[in-house]
Amino acid sequence: MSALLDVKNLTAGIEGKTILNGLNLTVNPGEVHAIMGPNGAGKSTLSSVLAGREDFEVTGGSAEFDGKDLFDLDPEERACEGLFVAFQYPVEIPGVSTTNFLRTALNEQRKYRGESPLDAMDFLATMKEKMKVVEISKDLTSRSLNEGFSGGEKKRNEIFQLAMLEPKLAILDETDSGLDIDALKTVANGVNTLKNENNAFIVITHYQRLLNYIVPDFVHVLHEGKIVKSGDKSLALELEEKGYDWIKDEVVA
Amino acid sequence: MEQTRIDESLKQVCREIAGEEASSNVGKVRSASAARFAESGFPHRKHEAWKYTNLNALLRDATTDEQHDFGSVPQWCYTVSDVCLVFVDGEYREDLSNLPELAGVSIENSRTSPALVESLKGKDAATDLHSVADLALASSEHGGVIRVTADFDSTKPIAVVELTSGAKVQHSLWHSMVCEANSKAEVLYVQQGTSGTSVLANSLLSVHVQANAQVDVTKVQFGTSGTLHVDSTVIHQERDSRAKLVTITTGGKRRNNVYMGLGGEGAHSDLSGLTLGSGSAHIDNNTVVDHTVPHCTSSELYKTVVGGKAHAVFSGKVFVREHAQKTEAYQSNRNILLSDDARATSIPQLEIFADDVRCSHGSTTGQLDEEAIFYLRSRGLSHDKARALMLHSFAAEVVEHISNEHIAETVLQAVEQQLATM
Ligand SMILES: Nc1ncnc2c1ncn2[C@@H]1O[C@H](COP(=O)(O)OP(=O)(O)OP(=O)(O)O)[C@@H](O)[C@H]1O
Ligand SMILES: [Mg+2]
Numbered sequence: 001m002s003a004l005l006d007v008k009n010l011t012a013g014i015e016g017k018t019i020l021n022g023l024n025l026t027v028n029p030g031e032v033h034a035i036m037g038p039n040g041a042g043k044s045t046l047s048s049v050l051a052g053r054e055d056f057e058v059t060g061g062s063a064e065f066d067g068k069d070l071f072d073l074d075p076e077e078r079a080c081e082g083l084f085v086a087f088q089y090p091v092e093i094p095g096v097s098t099t100n101f102l103r104t105a106l107n108e109q110r111k112y113r114g115e116s117p118l119d120a121m122d123f124l125a126t127m128k129e130k131m132k133v134v135e136i137s138k139d140l141t142s143r144s145l146n147e148g149f150s151g152g153e154k155k156r157n158e159i160f161q162l163a164m165l166e167p168k169l170a171i172l173d174e175t176d177s178g179l180d181i182d183a184l185k186t187v188a189n190g191v192n193t194l195k196n197e198n199n200a201f202i203v204i205t206h207y208q209r210l211l212n213y214i215v216p217d218f219v220h221v222l223h224e225g226k227i228v229k230s231g232d233k234s235l236a237l238e239l240e241e242k243g244y245d246w247i248k249d250e251v252v253a
Numbered sequence: 254m255e256q257t258r259i260d261e262s263l264k265q266v267c268r269e270i271a272g273e274e275a276s277s278n279v280g281k282v283r284s285a286s287a288a289r290f291a292e293s294g295f296p297h298r299k300h301e302a303w304k305y306t307n308l309n310a311l312l313r314d315a316t317t318d319e320q321h322d323f324g325s326v327p328q329w330c331y332t333v334s335d336v337c338l339v340f341v342d343g344e345y346r347e348d349l350s351n352l353p354e355l356a357g358v359s360i361e362n363s364r365t366s367p368a369l370v371e372s373l374k375g376k377d378a379a380t381d382l383h384s385v386a387d388l389a390l391a392s393s394e395h396g397g398v399i400r401v402t403a404d405f406d407s408t409k410p411i412a413v414v415e416l417t418s419g420a421k422v423q424h425s426l427w428h429s430m431v432c433e434a435n436s437k438a439e440v441l442y443v444q445q446g447t448s449g450t451s452v453l454a455n456s457l458l459s460v461h462v463q464a465n466a467q468v469d470v471t472k473v474q475f476g477t478s479g480t481l482h483v484d485s486t487v488i489h490q491e492r493d494s495r496a497k498l499v500t501i502t503t504g505g506k507r508r509n510n511v512y513m514g515l516g517g518e519g520a521h522s523d524l525s526g527l528t529l530g531s532g533s534a535h536i537d538n539n540t541v542v543d544h545t546v547p548h549c550t551s552s553e554l555y556k557t558v559v560g561g562k563a564h565a566v567f568s569g570k571v572f573v574r575e576h577a578q579k580t581e582a583y584q585s586n587r588n589i590l591l592s593d594d595a596r597a598t599s600i601p602q603l604e605i606f607a608d609d610v611r612c613s614h615g616s617t618t619g620q621l622d623e624e625a626i627f628y629l630r631s632r633g634l635s636h637d638k639a640r641a642l643m644l645h646s647f648a649a650e651v652v653e654h655i656s657n658e659h660i661a662e663t664v665l666q667a668v669e670q671q672l673a674t675m
Contacts, residue, residue, distance in 0.1 A: 051631045079633035093625045095646030104642055105632040112633070161632065 002067065004029050004169050004200050005050075010061035011225075012049045019045045021225030022061070027169065030197040034211055034236060035204045037222035038244050043204045044088050046222070047173045051085040052078050066168060079105075080112035082168030086158035086175050088204075093145040098157060099127065101145055102164050109165065130163040134190040151178040159190045166194070171202045176210040188213030208240040221247055259312045259423060259453065260294040267291040267391050278370045287391035293384045302383070305566045305598055306508045306537040308453075311481050315451045318419025318479065324447040326414050333659040334412035334441055336360055338397045341416045343424025343454075345395045349414075357405035358438070364427075366398045372429035372459040375489030375516045381543075383510050386485040389457035393427040399440075401466075403433040410439035410471070410657055415456060417480045419448025425455040432466040432494075440470045441660055446480030446505065457485045462494040464517065469497045469656050475667055477504040477534065485510040490549075492517030499654045500526040501664050503671045504534045511540040515549040515577075522551040527651035529671045530563030530595075537566040542584075544577040553584040556651050558644060560591035560675045568600035571614070575606040584614040589621060589647060591675055644672045 005027040012020040019042045027033055037043055049056050050063065052075035063070040065083055073081065093101070107117040118126065131141065136156055146154050155175050162170050172191070176184055191201060191214050203214055211219075211233060219235040220227045223244070228251045229235070239247075270287035273280075296303040323341045326349055331337050338360065339349035345362035352360060363369070376382070382390075397413050413428055432438055446454060462468050474482065482505060488496050494517065500509055513522045528536045542551045557565040565588065573580045588597035599616040621643055629639035648668050655661040 053627055074635075075627065075630040076633050076635050079631055085631060087628070087631075091622070091624045091628045093622075093628065093643065093646075095650055096629075096642060097646075100646070101629065101632070101642065104638065105629070105634055108635070108638060109633040165632065 003027060003064070004066055006064040008062050010049070010058070010063060012045065012056050012058045014056050018059070019056075019225055020049065023226045025220070025227060027200045027202060029168075029200055031218065032195070032201045032203065032214060032216045034216035034219045035202060035222050036206065036219065036236065036239055041222045042225045043222050044173055047085045047087070047171050047204065050083065050171065051075060076108070077112070080109045084162055084165055084167035084170045086155070086162060086170065086172045088173040088177070090146050090154045090158055092147045094147050096145045097143060098141040098145050098160070102127075102161060106164060126164065130160060133163050133193050134160045135186050136160045152180070152183045155179060155187065156183065159187050163190060163194060167199065169200050169202070171204070173204045174206065175203070176205050176207060184210060185213060208236045211236050223247060223251060258309055259315050260309055263388060263392070263423065264291050264294050267388070270391050277365065278367060279365055282370055282373065283391050286387040290384050290387040290391055296384055302539055302568065305564070306535070308385075308481070308483070311506060311535070312451060312453055315422050315453065317422050317452065318448045318450040320449060321418050321420045322447055323416040323418035324445065326416070327443065327445075329659075329663050330412045330414050330441065330443055333410060333657065333663070335409040337412040337414060338362070339414045339416070340395060340426055342418055342421050343393070343395060343426055357402050358411070359400045359402075360411065361398050362395055363398045364394055364396065368398050368400050368431055369427070369429045371431050372461045373487075374461045375491075375514055376459070376487050376512070381512050381514065382487060383485060385455055385483050386457045386487065386510065389425040389427045389455055389485065393425040393457070396427040396429065399428070399430040401430070401432045401436045401438040403435055405433070405436040405438065407438045410441040410660065412441040412443065414443045415445070415454065417446040417448055417452065417454040417478070419450050419452045419479060421452065423453035423455065425457070427457045427459070430458070430460040430468070432460065432462045432468045434463045435465050437467045438469075439657055440468065441473065441657070442470060443473045444482055444484065445476055446478035446482065448479040450479045452480055453483065454480050455483045457487070460486070460488040460496070462488060462490045462496050464491045465493040467495045470499070471655050471657065471660055472498070472500040473664060474500065474502040474505065474507060477532065480505065482507045484508070485512075487512040487514075488522075489514040489516055490520040490522065493519040495521045495523070497523040497654070497656065498525070499651065500538070501652070501668065502527065502536050503529045503667060504531065506535045508537045509539065511538070512543070513541065513551065514543045514545065515551065516545055518546050518548045520549045523654065524551070524553040525651050525654040526555040527648055527668065528555070528557040528559070528565045529648070529668065529675065530557070530559045530565050531561040531675050532563060533561065534559070534563040536563070538568070540569045542569070542571045542582065544571070544573045544580045544582060546576060547578045547580070549577065550581040551583070554651065554654070555586045556647060557588040557597050558591065558648065558672065558675065559588070559595035559597055562594045564596040564598070566598040566600075568602070570602045570604065571612065573603075573605040573607050573610050573612060577607050578609045580607060580610040580612065582610070582612045586616040587647070588618040589644070590618065591621070641672065644675075645669060648672065
């Protein structure tokens with residue numbers, strides 16, 4: 001079985017400052033990986049670098065996605081190849097409705113894959129179906145993207161986009177932060193519905209709570225720009241109980 | 254040969270008009286306006302409201318264009334409208350116009366009709382108008398005089414089309430409109446130049462909106478030419494009336510003056526504008542919304558996208574006079590700069606003399622948000638697609654103010670075409 005994502009010895013930074021410092025991560029189809037780690041460890045940087053945010057400079061290592069060199073691709077090509085990042089802080093885009101934007105996005109991705117565009121009827125039918133999965137209201141999808149959305153609504157909207165775009169690999173960057181338990185269940189339920197043997201998820205979180213609902217196959221600890229410890233879901237419980245200090249000590253030792 | 258400045262010769266023309274004997278009311282208005290213009294000439298740069306648009310400088314090389322090619326009336330103007338009045342270089346063109354009998358509306362081309370004066374009712378010509386409006390009042394030879402009778406309900410807009418070929422170095426037009434009580438009318442006002450040389454097209458539209466009447470005016474200012482278009486719109490509203498003005502500008506050298514007087518309780522004004530400028534476009538919008546009585550509402554939205562070396566100006570003044578309690582007035586100006594050399598000048602001003610009011614204004618100027626573009630790219634849109642989607646949405650918000658769907662559709666197409674080149 002070939003890996004969906006294969007990151008080797010990745011180093012990256014911004015304005016001369018190294019943030020990712022020799023990171024290794026392999027994700028196979030059908031797997032769910034959780035990444036945990038203290039604030040500032042580089043979790044969001046990893047998502048941004050994989051998504052292709054140009055502020056960050058990749059200084060070493062490699063990342064293969066579905067057999068392609070990720071760093072050879074523009075952000076939109078990565079998306080079209082099936083990579084999706086639900087951002088920790090989704091930006092507000094005044095004047096662009098979720099519906100309008102998603103129709104454009106979906107059809108751009110279809111075009112890339114050589115498929116014909118969805119017509120308005122089919123698109124609306126898909127919308128309706130996926131809106132049910134993430135329990136999102138019509139009011140939200142017709143409003144300007146993320147503008148004036150509450151924190152929870154923004155996160156829900158990210159999951160809605162994920163449901164619509166059906167990527168091969170989805171990275172959820174703290175999608176659970178700031179969600180109440182009902183919203184959390186909705187998000188988890190969305191992920192579990194979309195999960196299958198051909199796709200994979202990386203969930204970045206600070207809270208073990210999410211992992212009761214999205215059960216990970218692997219849990220990794222990211223610390224100072226690299227993955228310093230990996231385990232199964234019991235590692236998350238241990239982290240919740242003991243914090244990160246013991247791992248920091250372990251790394252130093 | 255030393256050329257006389259254009260406003261010196263216009264002052265001379267006005268001096269002569271002012272000296273003529275005037276017996277009718279229209280004649281008196283013309284002569285008073287002529288006297289004022291003869292005194293002031295074009296507004297001086299020191300005049301706060303004209304700081305960025307110096308007419309004398311813009312018309313320094315003014316000269317006629319020997320081609321005499323006025324282009325053509327856009328076909329859609331005929332199809333969307335019931336009536337289409339066409340003026341070329343300041344003269345009414347019966348051959349190009351479409352003027353069928355229309356029950357409930359009277360329309361003529363006239364410089365003497367008493368309705369001209371009626372359309373100025375409620376406005377203080379000496380203080381509410383700029384001197385360019387005086388010039389139009391004084392020197393225009395032609396203009397549509399439109400009277401919409403009480404209870405009339407329009408089905409299609411009345412179109413007024415002004416074409417400028419450059420055959421004359423300057424011309425003025427004064428159109429007037431009286432909307433009687435409870436009527437509803439739409440106006441499509443198209444201003445287009447083809448002049449290769451620098452010439453002045455000066456126009457004035459004065460509208461009086463009676464009680465509970467509604468008027469929608471859509472101004473369409475497409476294209477770039479040597480013509481300097483100076484346009485003034487003055488609207489006075491009586492109680493419970495609604496007036497809407499949408500101005501769409503896609504280029505050229507233009508100055509638009511708007512004066513909206515809310516003079517009857519319960520009146521509502523809705524002003525919006527979209528300015529797209531590239532190359533060396535110069536587009537200056539100057540608006541005054543004047544709340545003089547209680548319980549009126551106004552909302553104003555002007556948006557700009559400028560690239561190249563274009564300069565757009567928005568200065569918007571909202572007055573809430575002492576007695577205008579319970580006023581609600583909102584103003585917003587949003588500008589996007591697409592190049593380092595493009596400029597957008599924003600001068601919002603609220604002057605509030607009443608205490609029980611709800612007013613707000615906001616102004617933003619900046620580049621397209623790169624964060625937003627990255628976000629869209631991360632979902633599969635190319636950089637160009639992302640940019641186009643954002644610009645489209647930005648512009649569409651103004652186009653959506655146009656009530657007539659056929660006009661809105663045509664305008665949106667032209668806007669998209671223009672944006673694609675920017
Ligand atoms: N745009 C930026 N400019 C400069 N430094 C940055 C930038 N983005 C992130 N950093 C720095 O890089 C380091 C890693 O940040 P990152 O956001 O990846 O952490 P994180 O693990 O996602 O943290 P959190 O749990 O708080 O979300 C931090 O020290 C942060 O200050
Ligand atoms: Mg983060």
